[in-house]
Amino acid sequence: MTATRTDVVFRTYGPGQVPPMLDTLADLWADAHPELVDNPGASTDGLSAPALRRQILGHLKHEGFTLVAAYAAGSMVGFGYAFPCTPEYWYGPELLPEIPEHVRVGRLMGLCELAVTPVRQSQGIGSRLHAELLKAIDPDWSSLLVRPDNTAGRTLYERLGYAYAGRYRNEPGGPVCDLLLLQVDRAAAAQ
Secondary structure, three states: OOOOOHEEEEEOOOOHHHHHHHHHHHHHHHHHHHHHHHHHHHHHOOHHHHHHHHHHHHHHOOOOOOEEEEEEEEEEEEEEEEEEOOOOHHHHHHHHOOOOHHOOOOOEEEOOOOOOEEOOOOOOHHHHHHHHHHHOOOOEEEEEEEEEOEEEEEEEHHHOOEEEEEEEEEEOOOOEEEEEEEEEEHHHHHH
């Protein structure tokens, strides 16, 4: 019997509630990204469960940090986290001049992670996590990085309305990612 979306509960957490969840988040992330866990080069690219833990701990300091988790039968089956940020922080000095002015003056949400365990993918959980983050942060724009080879992620983000904004490397020596940008329909996000 396949579980349906209606059996999934979503909970929102602030920065002080997240540290005790790090192991669960890292395990779920690893489950959702087996192609990275089995790739020895991924850890040197900053794409590993230990790197995720460090990333989350570093992002907790951002005002407005929000994590949304999805639970089925009491177990976490997905999570996403984001925070409001400045365009200067999010895009960096190389890409910032390429971002249109009307985007740079709007309220921006940096979406850092969105992961759903494989057995629960394609059930609307990722879309719902995204919607809950938009509702909590209330941005004009949302932006994220996606690996060019992440077909499933890219398909979800394109369905949500994200568009390609440029190539981006979030840390020196890190992997080259595609930066995606979404103009948020605030009325729809509030529902």
